[in-house]
Amino acid sequence: MTWIRTGPAAAAGVLACAVLLVVQQAWFLGGWGGPEVSTLVTDATYIPLAVVFTVLAVRVAWSKRQEPRTRRAWRVITVAFACQLAAHCSWFIQSHVTHVSGYPTTADYCFLLFSPLMFAGLLMLPGQYRRRRDRQRLALDALIVGAGGFIAIWYLLLGPILVAPGMTLWERSFTAALPIGDLLLVLAMSTALLRRHQPEVPAPVRLLAGSIALTVAADVSYSWIQLHGGFSGGSWPDLLWLAGCFLLVVAADRQYRRPRRPAPRRRDRNAVFILPYAASVAAYLLLAEQSSHLPLDPYGGMILGAAVLTLLVMARQMHTLRDNREMAVTDGLTGLANRTLVSERLDQVAGQPIRPGRHTAIMLVDLDRFKPINDTFGHEAGDAVLVAAADVMRAVLRGGDLAGRLGGDEFTVIVQDLPSPQTAGVVADRLLEQLRTPVIFGEHVLMVGASIGVVVRDDPYASGETLLQQADTALYAAKRAGRGRFEYYSDVLDTKARETELRHAVANDELVVYFQPAVALTTGVLRGAEALVRWNHPTRGLLGPGAFIDLAEETGAVVPLGTWVLRAACREASAWRAAIPGAGALRMSVNLSPKQVAQADLVQTVEDILAETGFPADRLTLEITESVILQPDPPTISRLQALRDLGIELAVDDFGTGFSALSYLRSLPVTVLKIDRSFVTGIADDAEARSVCEAVVHLGGAFKMSVVAEGIETAAQAAALIDMGCTVGQGFYFYRPLPPAEATALVHRQFSMVR
Known part of the structure; x- marks a missing residue:
C-alpha cells in the first residue's frame, strides 16, 4: 500500500x-x-x-x-x-x-x-x-x-x-x-x-x-x-x-x-469546557x-422560573468548579502553586516554540539550614519560614511568573519572556538576597538562606520533566559549591548526560591511549611504558583523564572504559613486538580501577584480551590503587592471586598517598611499588623528603618488590633515586606521555638495531 x-x-x-x-x-x-x-x-x-x-x-x-x-x-x-x-x-x-x-x-x-x-x-x-x-x-x-x-x-x-x-x-x-x-x-x-x-x-x-x-x-x-x-x-x-x-x-x-x-500544549479550556x-x-x-404563545399564568412564570433556576445552578457549579480547581493546584500552607500546577505549566513551557530574544528560565530553590530550624524550633517555626519564603517570591517575581512549592522546603520558579539568559541570573540574585532576610518567630530570629539551580530553556524538544531535572542538577552543583548561591545548568553538570556521552565515546573509538615510557635510571634505556587514556572529544578537543576519570568512577563507566584501554594497550604493545624483535622485553603497565577489581569476571576478561591481542601475560603489569589493598575481601584477594598465577605482575600505584596497611603488602600478591610523585618532588634539596622517599625504596626491597619512581622532572631527582637504589623511573625529565605514533617511533629508535 x-x-x-x-x-x-x-x-x-x-x-x-x-x-x-x-x-x-x-x-x-x-x-x-x-x-x-x-x-x-x-x-x-x-x-x-x-x-x-x-x-x-x-x-x-x-x-x-x-x-x-x-x-x-x-x-x-x-x-x-x-x-x-x-x-x-x-x-x-x-x-x-x-x-x-x-x-x-x-x-x-x-x-x-x-x-x-x-x-x-x-x-x-x-x-x-x-x-x-x-x-x-x-x-x-x-x-x-x-x-x-x-x-x-x-x-x-x-x-x-x-x-x-x-x-x-x-x-x-x-x-x-x-x-x-x-x-x-x-x-x-x-x-x-x-x-x-x-x-x-x-x-x-x-x-x-x-x-x-x-x-x-x-x-x-x-x-x-x-x-x-x-x-x-x-x-x-x-x-x-x-x-x-x-x-x-x-x-x-x-x-x-x-x-x-x-509535544504538550496549552490546555484547551474554552469552547470545550462550556x-x-x-x-x-x-x-x-x-x-x-x-412556549411564547402560552399564557403567563401558570406556564410562563413556571418556565421562566425553571430557566432562571437552571442558569443559577449552572453558575453555582461553574463557581464551585473554579474553587475546586484553585484548591487542587494551590499549596495549602504557602498559597503558591503546588506540584500539579507546576507540572502543567512546565508542560506548557516545553510545548511552546523558542522565540529569539525571548527566554524562559526554570529555577529550583532549596532553603539552606531548613532542617535544623525544624528540628530545633519545631514545625511551626519551619512553617513560618516557608510562608516567609513564599512572600519573598511573590514580591520579587512579576505578575505573569509562577512560583510553586514542590514539597518540603523546595520551590520552583518559572520566569518567561526574559530578554537574555543573563537576566535569569539577575532574578536569582534578587531571590537569594531577599531570602537571606531573617525570619522573626516569637523570641527567635531565624537565619535562612537558599541555593538555586537555574536552567534557561534552549532545547525545543526537552520535556517539562527534563527541564525540572536539569534545574535539580544545577541546584546540586550550587550546593556542592558552598550553598547560598545559584548555578546555571550546563551539560558539563549533568552526570547522566556526561555518562551517556562517555559511554558513547568508548563505543565510537573517541578514546586514545598515550604511552609514558619507563626507563632504567642509570642508562635511560626503555624498560616499559604506562598506558594513559585521553579523550579526543569532538567539540572540547583532547581531554586528560582529570576531565572524565572521576565521572567514570562515579557512574561505573570506568569498567568498559578500562577494558577498552587494556585491549588497546595490549594490541599496540603486540604490534611493537611483531615489528621490532628487540621490543619483546618491554613491559606494558595498565591501570585497574577499584570497580574493575571488584568485577567477578575480571580474570576472564584479562585472559580474553591477552588471547585476542597475543600479548604475553608475563610482560603485563596491572596497577591498582591503595584503596584496593586496604582491607581487601577474600574475593578480591582470590582475583588478584589468579592474575598473578597467569604471570601478570601487580603494582601498587601512587604508594604512600593513602592509608594502606603494611600487613596487607605481605599477604597480597603485589610485586611492584610505584612511588608517588609527591615524594619525589623535594628529594634533591629537602632532607626530610629524601628520607621518606628512601624509606619507601627500602620498604619495597624488604618486601622483595620492584620499585618504580613517578614524576621525575630533574636530573638531580634521578641521581638521588639512583643513590637510594631505585632502578626504574618515569617522568617528564625522560619522556612526556606520547601518542601512539610517537611511542612507536621511540621504540623503533631504541630497538631497531637490536638483533
Missing part, C-alpha cells in the same frame, strides 16, 4: 479538494448554468472528496506511525468513510444516470450506516486513564449535550415525523432513524471533545467534531425539507455537507502527520420560543 503513503501525493490531494470546494461554492452562489447544471456539479463534487478522505483514512488505519488503539479506531472510521463514499456514488448514479426515484434509496441506507460506525470509531479513540469519578462526570456532561440535542431534534424532526401523514411505517421508521443517528453523532462528538485525550483536544478530533457539526446541521435541514415538500440536489444543505466532507479530508491528513507522542452549558442554554431558548 505504498501508493497511499507518499506525503506529496497526500498534500496534493488535500489541495485539490480545497480548490474543488471553492469552485463548487462559487458555482452555487453564482447560480451559473441553471438548477440542473448546479445539481450535477454539486453531486459530482462529493465523489472526489469522498475518495480522498477514504484513501487518507486507509493510510491512517494501517500506518505504523499510529498507536495500535488509534489504528483500530480509525479502521472503524474508515469503514464509515467508505459508507459515505458509497452513498455519494450511489446518489450520483441514481440522480444523473439511472434516474431512479423513490425513498429510501441505496444512498439513504449508506448514509444511515455512517452514523453508528462513526459513533463507534469516535468512542474507540484512545484517551488518558481516568478514575471512576472522572468517567461518571464525563458521561454526565456528554448526556447533557445529548439531551439538549434531543430537544432540538425532537422539535424539528422526530415530533413532526411521528405525526406526518402519507408515510408508510417503514418510511416513517427510516426517516426517524436518520435524526436518531445524528443524535448518536452529537453524543460521540461531545464525548470525544470533553474527554481531552491530551493536555489539549487533538486537532484531528476537533476537525472530526467540526465535520459532524456541519453534517448534523445539514441532515436536520435535509429531513426538514423532506417533510415539507421534498429535497432536491444542489440545495443549500449541500454547502454544509461538502464543507463537512472537506473537514474529513483534513482530519485524516492531520491524523497521519500527527506525532505519535506530540459545551454542556451551551447545550442547556440552547435547549431552554428553544423551549422559551415554543
Whole structure:
C-alpha cells in the first residue's frame, strides 16, 4: 500500500479538494448554468472528496506511525468513510444516470450506516486513564449535550415525523432513524471533545467534531425539507455537507502527520469546557420560543422560573468548579502553586516554540539550614519560614511568573519572556538576597538562606520533566559549591548526560591511549611504558583523564572504559613486538580501577584480551590503587592471586598517598611499588623528603618488590633515586606521555638495531 503513503501525493490531494470546494461554492452562489447544471456539479463534487478522505483514512488505519488503539479506531472510521463514499456514488448514479426515484434509496441506507460506525470509531479513540469519578462526570456532561440535542431534534424532526401523514411505517421508521443517528453523532462528538485525550483536544478530533457539526446541521435541514415538500440536489444543505466532507479530508491528513507522542500544549479550556452549558442554554431558548404563545399564568412564570433556576445552578457549579480547581493546584500552607500546577505549566513551557530574544528560565530553590530550624524550633517555626519564603517570591517575581512549592522546603520558579539568559541570573540574585532576610518567630530570629539551580530553556524538544531535572542538577552543583548561591545548568553538570556521552565515546573509538615510557635510571634505556587514556572529544578537543576519570568512577563507566584501554594497550604493545624483535622485553603497565577489581569476571576478561591481542601475560603489569589493598575481601584477594598465577605482575600505584596497611603488602600478591610523585618532588634539596622517599625504596626491597619512581622532572631527582637504589623511573625529565605514533617511533629508535 505504498501508493497511499507518499506525503506529496497526500498534500496534493488535500489541495485539490480545497480548490474543488471553492469552485463548487462559487458555482452555487453564482447560480451559473441553471438548477440542473448546479445539481450535477454539486453531486459530482462529493465523489472526489469522498475518495480522498477514504484513501487518507486507509493510510491512517494501517500506518505504523499510529498507536495500535488509534489504528483500530480509525479502521472503524474508515469503514464509515467508505459508507459515505458509497452513498455519494450511489446518489450520483441514481440522480444523473439511472434516474431512479423513490425513498429510501441505496444512498439513504449508506448514509444511515455512517452514523453508528462513526459513533463507534469516535468512542474507540484512545484517551488518558481516568478514575471512576472522572468517567461518571464525563458521561454526565456528554448526556447533557445529548439531551439538549434531543430537544432540538425532537422539535424539528422526530415530533413532526411521528405525526406526518402519507408515510408508510417503514418510511416513517427510516426517516426517524436518520435524526436518531445524528443524535448518536452529537453524543460521540461531545464525548470525544470533553474527554481531552491530551493536555489539549487533538486537532484531528476537533476537525472530526467540526465535520459532524456541519453534517448534523445539514441532515436536520435535509429531513426538514423532506417533510415539507421534498429535497432536491444542489440545495443549500449541500454547502454544509461538502464543507463537512472537506473537514474529513483534513482530519485524516492531520491524523497521519500527527506525532505519535506530540509535544504538550496549552490546555484547551474554552469552547470545550462550556459545551454542556451551551447545550442547556440552547435547549431552554428553544423551549422559551415554543412556549411564547402560552399564557403567563401558570406556564410562563413556571418556565421562566425553571430557566432562571437552571442558569443559577449552572453558575453555582461553574463557581464551585473554579474553587475546586484553585484548591487542587494551590499549596495549602504557602498559597503558591503546588506540584500539579507546576507540572502543567512546565508542560506548557516545553510545548511552546523558542522565540529569539525571548527566554524562559526554570529555577529550583532549596532553603539552606531548613532542617535544623525544624528540628530545633519545631514545625511551626519551619512553617513560618516557608510562608516567609513564599512572600519573598511573590514580591520579587512579576505578575505573569509562577512560583510553586514542590514539597518540603523546595520551590520552583518559572520566569518567561526574559530578554537574555543573563537576566535569569539577575532574578536569582534578587531571590537569594531577599531570602537571606531573617525570619522573626516569637523570641527567635531565624537565619535562612537558599541555593538555586537555574536552567534557561534552549532545547525545543526537552520535556517539562527534563527541564525540572536539569534545574535539580544545577541546584546540586550550587550546593556542592558552598550553598547560598545559584548555578546555571550546563551539560558539563549533568552526570547522566556526561555518562551517556562517555559511554558513547568508548563505543565510537573517541578514546586514545598515550604511552609514558619507563626507563632504567642509570642508562635511560626503555624498560616499559604506562598506558594513559585521553579523550579526543569532538567539540572540547583532547581531554586528560582529570576531565572524565572521576565521572567514570562515579557512574561505573570506568569498567568498559578500562577494558577498552587494556585491549588497546595490549594490541599496540603486540604490534611493537611483531615489528621490532628487540621490543619483546618491554613491559606494558595498565591501570585497574577499584570497580574493575571488584568485577567477578575480571580474570576472564584479562585472559580474553591477552588471547585476542597475543600479548604475553608475563610482560603485563596491572596497577591498582591503595584503596584496593586496604582491607581487601577474600574475593578480591582470590582475583588478584589468579592474575598473578597467569604471570601478570601487580603494582601498587601512587604508594604512600593513602592509608594502606603494611600487613596487607605481605599477604597480597603485589610485586611492584610505584612511588608517588609527591615524594619525589623535594628529594634533591629537602632532607626530610629524601628520607621518606628512601624509606619507601627500602620498604619495597624488604618486601622483595620492584620499585618504580613517578614524576621525575630533574636530573638531580634521578641521581638521588639512583643513590637510594631505585632502578626504574618515569617522568617528564625522560619522556612526556606520547601518542601512539610517537611511542612507536621511540621504540623503533631504541630497538631497531637490536638483533
